[in-house]
Each structure stands twice: as C-alpha cells, then as structure tokens.
Amino acid sequence: MRLLEVHLPADDRFDTVIRAVKAADPIDYYVQNTERKDRKLISVFIREGTGQSLIDNIQTALETCDDFRITVLPVEATAPNIEEATDQKAQKQIQATREEIYSDVSTGARLDRDFVIMVVLSTIVAAIGLNSDGIAAVIGAMVIAPLLGPVLGFSMGAALGDFKLLKRASVTLASGIGIALLCAWLLSFVLQIDLQSRELMSRAEVRLDGLALAMAAGGAAALSLTRGQASALVGVMVAAALLPPGAALGLFVGTGHWTLAMRAGLLLALNVVALVLAALIVFRLRKIRPRAWIDQKNAQRAVWINAVLSILLLTIATALIIWLDLGSEVSVG
Template sequence: MRQIDVHVKTRDKDAVIRVVKAFKPVDWMIFPVEQHDRALVRIIMHDGRSQSLSDGLQDALRDSRDWRITMIPIEATLPVPEPLEDEEAKANLQVLREELLDDVTRDAALNRDFLILSGLSTVVAAIGLNSDGVAAVIGAMVIAPLLGPILGFALGAGLGNFNLIGKSTRTLAAGIGVALLTAFLLSFLLPINKESHELMSRAEVRLDGVALALAAGGAAALSMARGRSAVLVGVMVAAALLPPGAALGLFIGSGEWTLATRAAMLLLLNIVCLFLSALIVFRFKKIRPRGWIDQRNASRATRINAGLSAGLLILLIVLIVVLDLGSSVDLT
C-alpha cells in the first residue's frame, strides 16, 4: 500500500476528492493546514490502484497551479484492509512510475562516487582475474555501480525519455571507460597470467553467456518494477560487464589483441543482452508514460530500440557461431 498526499489550493480540493472517490481508496481524509487557501488530502491506497490514482490526479490538476503529490510506501496498517478483488489491479502490483523513474535516474547519475567505485571495483576485479581469485572477482562485482545506467537506458527507451537515455549512455560509457583505463594501467604492473582460468574465461564467447546476460537484465528490471531491492541482481549485471571490461583492459595493455577482441565481443554482447531484456520487462510490466501521445511516442521508441538491439544481438550470435569463439582458448 501507499500513502499519497495531495497538497492543493482550496479551490482544487473538490476535483481531487472526486478523483479519490472514483478509485475506491482504502481510506482518505482532509487535513487543515496553516497556509492560507491550502488543503491537504491524504489517501491510503492499494498498490494495484496507486498508479491509476496518481495518473487521475495529475489529469485533474493539469490546468491548476501550486500543487504537489507526495507518495510514501506503507509497510503495514491496522485494521488490515480488505484485499483487492479486481484481478487487473492485483496483477498490477508494481512500483509507481514516478518512484521508479526517480530511483533509476538517481542511480544513473554520473558523479565522482560513480567514477571512484568503477575504478576501485576494476582494480579488485583485475587483480582477482589475473591471480585466478574467484573471491576477489565476486567482491568486485558487489561494489561495481553498473546497474544504474543499464536500467536507466532501458527505462528511458521504454518511456521515450531521451534525456534519461543520453544521461545513462554517458554514465555507462564513463564507467566502462574508467574500467578499461584502470585495467590498462594495471597491465603494466601485473604481468598477464595466461594460466588463470578466471582471466582466460573472459576471452571465451559462448552462447550460454547470452542466457546469463538476458537473465541478469530481466531480473534487475523486474526487481525494480516491483519495488524490490536490486542489490543482488546488480551483482549479476556487474558479472556480465565488469570482468570482461577488466580483462579487455589487461589484454590491450599486454598486446594480446586476439584475446582482447574476444573480450570486447563478450562485453558488447552482454551490454546488448542486458539492455534488451530490461527493455522487454519494462514493456511487459506496462511501465509507460501517462499521456496517450507520450505513450505512442514511447511505443515507437521501444520498437526502434528493441529492433536495433535484437538485430545487433543476432549479428553477434552469428559471429560467435561462424568464428567458433565458444571453443576453449589455447593457453599455449
């Protein structure tokens, strides 16, 4: 459930109340406020109807000024409300569009902390890869902040939000760039260890890697859409991006161009799979803009981005099959 507070001018109070009654809230009340000519309407709403109520309130207030809607998740309330009988509403239990957009936009921001975490996680990953240390590689994936820009790109494409797409693209490019540069510099301090299974496996491009990246992106998007913590699935996303990126930097610095090409293909393949699966999940969960014109534009943007991603994915899979990159790397 959610608590939705609507701060409006007194003249707009009746319009808000009509919308609230139409969506059958668990409870609602009006509070007097100290500000002159203002009103506060507080609504307790089932999750399945919260998005519809939010959209209805915004439609009712679109010609008004000086209003604000605040949404707060509720852990529990007594007495326990009656469960939803509307099957469609029960199937629509997900985070509000506005909450999801706020979370993803914040996580996709390019700032100093993001760059520092990208660099530090790459140091840990590169050392772990070169020393065949599984624990170090896993630790690097835990602290890698790469989930945000992937989901930001997919959500931006699903909503037709080109600002979010551009912001996420810059953040992801910066994160991968920092990872490549950090690993490249480390390659001059760490003689490449071709006996390391962890390192050499990142130069193997197999079709099962496609399933891993698709599952990681889909799980991350679904967790965010349902308002669940995406920390653990963020590790899955980092597993698909950080080790190949660190390996690519090490191979380039060591002049191993064949291995570097394979690691680059694995990295690109994982990026495409992560984005495509997240985009499909957001579309399946009906995460879309409020207005029908924006919905039409978002649908077109989704089809274009999904088509381009699917085409690139098919091309990469064909290259894997044709070049037989799924075979074991010759360690000699």
C-alpha cells in the same frame, strides 16, 4: 500499501481530485487544511497495484495547474491490521508506481564522484582477481560495481521516450565502462598477466550461454525494480555481465593479446546489448509507459528503434560467435 499525499489549491479542482480519490476505492483518506488558507492536503491510503491509476487521474485533473505536489510514501505497517482484498479487481499485480521507479532509476543513472570511485575500486579488485584466478575477489568486485543504475536508466528512458534520461544513462554507462577499461589497461603494466588463470581466460570465451546470462540478468533487474524490491544480488548479476569482461579487455589490450582482447570486447558488447534489451522488454510488459497519449506514441517509437538496433547487434554478435567457434574448431582439427 502506499500513502499518497496531494497538496493542491483549494479551488474547483479540489472537488475533482476528491472524486478521483473516491473512485479509486482507497483504504482510507482524509483532508487537512494547511497554514495557507488557499491550500489543502489530501492523504490517501491505497493498496498495492492501485496507486498508478489514481496518480494519473489526479495529474489529469490538475493538468492546467502548476502549483500542486503529489508525494508517494511506502507504508510499512498500520494498526489495526488491514485485510487484503479478495475480489478480482483489487488483486492487481504488485508494482511500484511509475514515479517511484523513475526516481530510483534517475538516481542510479547519475554520474558523480561516488560512481567513479566505485567503478575504479571494483575494477582494481576484479582485475587482480581475474589475473590471480581468485573467484572470491571477482565476486567481491561485482558486489561493489555500480553498473546496474545506468543499464536500467537507459532501458527506462527508452520505455518512456525520455531522451533526457536516455542521454544521461548512456553517458554514465559509457563512462563507467570506459573508466573500467582504462583502469584495467593501466594495471596491465603493473601486473604480471597470467594466461593460465581460468577466471581471466573464461572472459575471452564467447558463447551463446553468455547471452542467456545477460538476458536473464537484465530481465531480473527490471522486474525487481518494477516490484519495488531491487536488491544487491540483482546488481551483482548485472555486474557479472559487464565488469569482468571489461577488466579482461583492458588487461588483454595492455599486454598486446589482440585476439583475446577482441573476444573479451565482443563478450562485453554482447552483454551490454542483451542487458538493455531484456530490461526494455520487461518494462514494456509491465506497462511502464508515459501518461499522456502523445508521449506514449513517442515512447513507442523510441522502444521500437532501440529494440530493432539491439536485435540487429545481437544478430551480428551471434554470427561472430559462430564464426569464432568454427575458426577455433578448424585450428584444433
């Protein structure tokens, strides 16, 4: 359940908004006068899955008004209890509103001091864990790695055609990966690299099952976000596809193992593309798109461009994987 609060001018548009509220069949609503006599506050209780259409209708009604504010609040519980609707119209899929999703994604895609510190710390833990074959340390590094936000931000920006969010998420993701590579490269001069470590060497094994892992992680991340149930475990899945290969790449480059570095770099690039593509597909399937028709056209164009580029890169990466596997088989034979 959600609580929508609409603060708007008390003019002719107020009646239009009230009609939109009534048409949405809310659980309850009430109107309050504010300290400013020319303003009113409408509070609307709505069921899960019905908020987006109401928000869109209200924004359409207030298209020419710059002086309004819609606030979306989650409702944990009410008394007395409210029975769930049983009719087919009310049984809509549980989904957070576009505005809620955008707020979460925009915050997670921010490049700030905390993000940089977390990337540095997680990379140090991951690099040491990989080199010492310590799986617990590698998992711990993935728990604190803040890489989920920029991945979802990039996909969300493409789904909405929001180039500002797309650019910010791209800078944050590139910065995060670049910082991880730099930290791992610096650690390679301090650590005695152990090429017998199974955890380290597994990040130089480029296989198609890694693609499946990254696709599943990206899809799960986007799905949990649209349902308003984003969890730390999903962030671990995304970090599993990015942080260990990035740390391994930095270690291999620092020690001059260029073949292993190429494999780790290919795995990292493959995982980035797979994560973004899977999240973008889920956002489109969940109908995360702009409200205005012209914006939807621009968003659709951005989605197709990103999808085509992603599929092209995945095809090239898959061909390289097959080529590397064939080359290793020949050398073994």
